[in-house]
Amino acid sequence: xxxxxxxxxxxxxxxxxxxxxxxxxxxxxxxxxxxxxxxxxxxxxxxxxxxxxxxxxxxxxxxxxxxxxxxxxxxxxxxxxxxxxxxxxxxxxxxxxxxxxxxxxxxxxxxxxxxxxxxxxxxxxxxxxxxxxxxxxxxxxxxxxxxxxxxxxxxxxxxxxxxxxxxxxxxxxxxxxxxxxxxxxxxxxxxxxxxxxxxxxxxxxxxxxxxxxxxxxxxxxxxxxxxxxxxxxxxxxxxxxxxxxxxxxxxxxxxxxxxxxxxxxxxxxxxxxxxxxxxxxxxxxxxxxxxxxxxxxxxxxxxxxxxxxxxxxxxxxxxxxxxxxxxxxxxxxxxxxxxxxxxxxxxxxxxxxxxxxxxxxxx
Numbered sequence: 001x002x003x004x005x006x007x008x009x010x011x012x013x014x015x016x017x018x019x020x021x022x023x024x025x026x027x028x029x030x031x032x033x034x035x036x037x038x039x040x041x042x043x044x045x046x047x048x049x050x051x052x053x054x055x056x057x058x059x060x061x062x063x064x065x066x067x068x069x070x071x072x073x074x075x076x077x078x079x080x081x082x083x084x085x086x087x088x089x090x091x092x093x094x095x096x097x098x099x100x101x102x103x104x105x106x107x108x109x110x111x112x113x114x115x116x117x118x119x120x121x122x123x124x125x126x127x128x129x130x131x132x133x134x135x136x137x138x139x140x141x142x143x144x145x146x147x148x149x150x151x152x153x154x155x156x157x158x159x160x161x162x163x164x165x166x167x168x169x170x171x172x173x174x175x176x177x178x179x180x181x182x183x184x185x186x187x188x189x190x191x192x193x194x195x196x197x198x199x200x201x202x203x204x205x206x207x208x209x210x211x212x213x214x215x216x217x218x219x220x221x222x223x224x225x226x227x228x229x230x231x232x233x234x235x236x237x238x239x240x241x242x243x244x245x246x247x248x249x250x251x252x253x254x255x256x257x258x259x260x261x262x263x264x265x266x267x268x269x270x271x272x273x274x275x276x277x278x279x280x281x282x283x284x285x286x287x288x289x290x291x292x293x294x295x296x297x298x299x300x301x302x303x304x305x306x307x308x309x310x311x312x313x314x315x316x317x318x319x320x321x322x323x324x325x326x327x328x329x330x331x332x333x334x335x336x337x338x339x340x341x342x343x344x345x346x347x348x349x350x351x352x353x354x355x356x357x358x359x360x361x362x363x
Contacts, residue, residue, distance in 0.1 A: 020197055023086075023194050023197035024051045029186045039182075065121040066120075095155040097303075101165050119346065139323065154346040195256060198225055220268065228263035232286075233259065234255075236286070236287055257307045259282050262278050285306075320332070
């Protein structure tokens with residue numbers, strides 16, 4: 001019986017990890033579709049190399065900082081490593097979209113290495129590694145903050161130091177001409193791949209599949225994840241029709257993703273109506289945030305900050321709103337501590353790279 005439990009839980013981590021790894025393809029297609037034609041090859045190179053770099057760096061020392069040595073327990077230690085390492089790569093993928101079309105390749109890859117070796121595992125150890133945030137009662141089931149807003153904070157620091165793409169902001173107006181997406185078909189494909197991969201991202205975070213209780217919990221996570229994404233897409237479509245007199249495909253795609261990010265902190269306790277509400281609010285916030293970042297001339301070609309940072313913060317706070325045993329004050333403290341650490345550490349690293357090797361190419 002113990003062997004069967006071990007096998008099933010390990011199998012969950014391996015299959016879920018494979019689904020999350022497939023999200024690397026989703027990010028690649030989404031970003032390739034939303035950048036200009038001339039930047040497609042560059043963004044694809046970044047995505048392949050960032051995934052590979054994150055895996056190697058996390059193997060070298062990131063995992064041990066976050067969790068200690070790789071050991072077998074209720075499941076295979078190797079399976080657990082695989083499941084955790086693909087989360088690191090997800091955080092790095094978020095950065096790739098925000099700094100697209102003006103970031104040099106090798107400084108970016110170096111940043112991803114340091115993020116995966118130190119920045120991500122240090123903050124992750126505070127909650128998932130049993131650290132002080134866990135003791136405070138901070139709750140983030142699958143990583144609205146620990147993964148998504150971490151990627152968002154690191155990306156925001158980079159975008160500020162990089163500056164906008166040339167010609168993007170002229171006379172206080174966002175210039176759309178010359179910045180048309182290369183392929184909305186690719187962007188849509190990427191979104192559906194991410195949607196699929198998210199079932200592994202959230203479902204696998206149950207970390208066990210050895211009992212009826214576990215499989216019921218995983219089923220609930222799957223359904224809540226799906227409903228939050230659907231609600232996010234619909235709400236984004238309605239808002240874009242009301243605000244811009246037509247349904248924007250890019251907003252619909254990002255609405256679905258904002259719903260997914262929002263539910264990631266708490267897909268385990270929600271009912272489907274609450275999950276739909278959380279996803280819908282995430283889409284509203286994303287729709288508001290996109291022009292807000294443009295107003296501050298923070299150039300984000302794919303809207304990753306609005307999706308992963310803003311919706312990630314909301315999703316984490318939503319746990320404190322809808323889960324009675326979790327304090328929203330504790331959630332706010334966790335968001336603040338992690339956000340401050342990641343933003344400051346990332347800003348310092350980006351700044352050092354900027355002053356030494358340079359981080360921007362002419363674009």
